[in-house]
Amino acid sequence: MFELRKVSVSYGSHRAVGDVSMDVFQRNITALIGPSGCGKSTLLRCLNRMNDLVPSARVDGEVIYHGENLYGPRVDPVQVRKVIGMVFQKPNPFPKSIYDNVAFGPRTMGIKQNMDDIVEEALRGAALWDEVKDKLTSNGLSLSGGQQQRLCIARAIAVKPEVVLMDEPCSALDPIATLKIEDLIRQLKDEYTIVIVTHNMQQAARVSDMTAFFSVRTSEGKRTGELVEYDDTEKIFSTPADRRTEDYISGRFG
Numbered sequence: 001m002f003e004l005r006k007v008s009v010s011y012g013s014h015r016a017v018g019d020v021s022m023d024v025f026q027r028n029i030t031a032l033i034g035p036s037g038c039g040k041s042t043l044l045r046c047l048n049r050m051n052d053l054v055p056s057a058r059v060d061g062e063v064i065y066h067g068e069n070l071y072g073p074r075v076d077p078v079q080v081r082k083v084i085g086m087v088f089q090k091p092n093p094f095p096k097s098i099y100d101n102v103a104f105g106p107r108t109m110g111i112k113q114n115m116d117d118i119v120e121e122a123l124r125g126a127a128l129w130d131e132v133k134d135k136l137t138s139n140g141l142s143l144s145g146g147q148q149q150r151l152c153i154a155r156a157i158a159v160k161p162e163v164v165l166m167d168e169p170c171s172a173l174d175p176i177a178t179l180k181i182e183d184l185i186r187q188l189k190d191e192y193t194i195v196i197v198t199h200n201m202q203q204a205a206r207v208s209d210m211t212a213f214f215s216v217r218t219s220e221g222k223r224t225g226e227l228v229e230y231d232d233t234e235k236i237f238s239t240p241a242d243r244r245t246e247d248y249i250s251g252r253f254g
């Protein structure tokens with residue numbers, strides 16, 4: 001789905017992550033793991049041009065999506081973000097009804113199909129329908145944290161993206177809500193390609209098919225994130241090839 005070729009991201013003169021080359025496979029769950037500050041979120045945001053919104057950010061290298069460089073001159077970043085959606089760390093529903101939260105994207109895109117059907121399908125897809133079907137006019141902010149995050153996932157999938165990027169989607173949730181979101185992520189894989197940043201190694205091991213481990217290299221006092229190892233999740237967590245990966249997953253570092 002994605003081919004990253006020597007992708008580096010800098011904020012001003014600080015290179016946050018350097019020379020990342022990896023492929024992301026379709027209808028797979030790919031986890032990005034590694035210690036704080038190694039550039040996981042920065043790299044994730046490259047995949048739908050979210051870094052464009054940070055004035056100091058610069059992306060070098062190529063992010064090829066379906067054979068086309070996402071940073072090519074003819075590519076419209078707004079269009080990119082419709083096809084490659086994002087779910088953030090902290091649930092961030094709009095202060096609107098549950099229905100309007102989900103309908104927002106399709107309405108903005110001028111989708112003419114029956115909106116009730118779209119909203120129901122997205123809420124079912126996000127495993128939230130049964131809990132909210134009788135209160136669709138209630139404010140999205142009245143839901144619990146876990147429900148709010150599933151509402152945000154419903155909002156993301158309502159516009160039928162191909163890819164859903166998730167930046168630590170469970171870090172603000174309790175363990176039960178976390179397990180629900182993990183179940184949901186596994187279900188979403190049938191239809192979507194998912195890339196997830198997580199601090200939680202057990203979560204990466206539980207949900208992902210492929211895992212990329214990043215580390216930080218310090219040179220002349222400057223810290224730059226780098227991709228250490230990328231492989232099947234099972235391999236990364238059982239017989240990693242690199243000592244740094246082994247140290248991290250066994251808790252000796254990070």
Ligand SMILES: Nc1ncnc2c1ncn2[C@@H]1O[C@H](COP(=O)(O)OP(=O)(O)OP(=O)(O)O)[C@@H](O)[C@H]1O
Nearest residue numbers: 011016034035036037038039040041042043054056
């Ligand atoms: N908007 C920004 N402006 C300037 N520097 C930034 C910005 N966002 C991130 N950075 C820097 O880029 C580096 C990588 O940060 P990033 O948040 O991508 O790492 P991370 O691995 O996701 O960390 P964490 O796990 O703590 O969220 C850090 O040094 C951070 O300070």
